[in-house]
Amino acid sequence: MTTIEILGFTSAFLTTFSFLPQVIQVFKTRDTASLSLAMYSIFTVGVAGWLVYGIFKQDSAVIVANMVTLLLSACILSMKLYNDFATKRSKKLHEGDHLEECVN
Template sequence: MIQDIFGALAAILTTLSFLPQVLHTLKTRDTRSLSLGMYSIFTAGVACWLVYGIMLGAWPIIAANVVTLLLAGTVLIMKLRHG
């Protein structure tokens, strides 16, 4: 039981860790200091985690990575558009 709580907490915190960057990037449109390589690789990795979760039918993995993919993908798109 305690493992599930820590797992859920870890998923929530790591997923939400992108929210401040997304909000800041949407507000300022300033992506100069963000690494395109990092966001490209990270977003691809999250997409792989999502596929893995779908293959396992593991809803916690799916849910966390859908949200993370949307958040990180938003920053990646902004970086591609605004350099």
């Protein structure tokens, strides 16, 4: 393995696993309120693009890093989508209860 390949894999490892603390925090607390849905959506699509790019270029560091990053960012995005949907549903149900109280 060349020095530049070692640099590539080391950098890929560091940037990829920088998401691990966020994933752990999100799954531990189930709190995604402060996370941007737009950012994680755009980021996840971008990472998927980098994965495809790495596959076409046959670059192992890009492929491995973006496979793992895609998995981690998709986990966060999934939890964010789930929580946003559940919050909106809960607010609608609560508003419906309030309207019933007003009518009665």
